Amino acid sequence: MKALVCILLLLETFVFVVQQQVDGGLNEKEISQQISSEDGRQNPPQTDTLRAEASTDRQQYCDLGIPDIHAALRELTATVTEHKENIRELRDEMNKKNEEISNLTLSQVEELRKENRDREIAFSAALMESGDGNIGPFTTETTLTYRNVFTNIGNAYNPITGIFTAPLKGAYMFRYSVFGLGGTPSSATIVKNGKHLVVAYDVQDQDRLNSSNGVVLILEVGDVVYVRLGSNTRIHDNGNNHNTFSGYLLFPLI
Structure with missing residues (x-):
């Protein structure tokens, strides 16, 4: 508000001077004389004092109105x-x-890489490396050795013994398939540390037999998992790799 008052006062003086120049063509001296004459006629002697005070107030308004x-x-x-x-x-x-x-x-980086490699565990294998034929029947259960290895990441599966050994604690997924010819039943069981868990079984008088099963297991380090052919049963395999055993680590556990 104070800044506005200051601006209005300055504009008033400027307009007066311009108007006088336009109306009468007065020069600066004449303007000064006319202002003095007007002051003398319209104001008593004490007007000079009031004018000085007004000028001081005007300056104060301006000074206070201008932002810092x-x-x-x-x-x-x-x-x-x-x-x-x-x-x-x-x-x-x-x-x-x-x-x-x-x-x-470099040793730290290699250690991190090794830790990741230790968690990469997966295998898949079929029974026969070549040829075709029957396996069984036997009078007792027999551990099957899947020798035609497709994948063995982490080398946890042994194709000589047919046994998977857990290298670290974790949750593992296992699946297997059973194929045979009619006339004799086909049966196989997933075994963990000597304990039977799940069975795949089929029997028909003629034609082919097919069955499969799977399981998720929590394994400790050193636990073993393998497949056993049932007693008095038979399976058949050839180049089509009908009988397979697979497993992989889902995730490690602490």
Whole structure:
């Protein structure tokens, strides 16, 4: 409001001078004389004192009305400086993290890679490497050895013994299939540490026999899993690899 009063007073004086120049073509001296003459006619002697006071008040209004630009600039500069300091701190922290990562030794990197490799466990195999024929029947249960290995990541499966040995604690998925020819039943069981868990079984007088099964097991380090052919049963295999045994680590456990 004070700034507005100051501006209005200045505009009033400017308009008066311009109007006089337009109306009468008065020069600066004449304008001064006319102003003095008007003051003399219209104001008593004490008017000079009042005019001086009004001028002082006008100046005070103007001074109070003008915002402190320098103070605002100082505040803005302080804010910018603070933001720059925060950005510098963040940059230093990022550089420190990057330096820590780059300082990883080759042995540490290799250790991380080895840890990941230890968690990569999967295998899949079929019974016969070549040819075709029957396996069984036997008077007792017999562990099947799946020698035609397709995959053995982690080397946890042994194609000589047909046994999978868990290299670390975790949840594992196992599946197997059974195929045979009619006339004699076909049966096989998944066994964990000597305990029968699930059975795949089929029997028909003629034609082919097909069955399959699977299970998810929680294994400790060193637990063994394998497939056993049922007593007095028979399976048949050939180049089509009908009989398979597969397993893989779902996820490790602590």
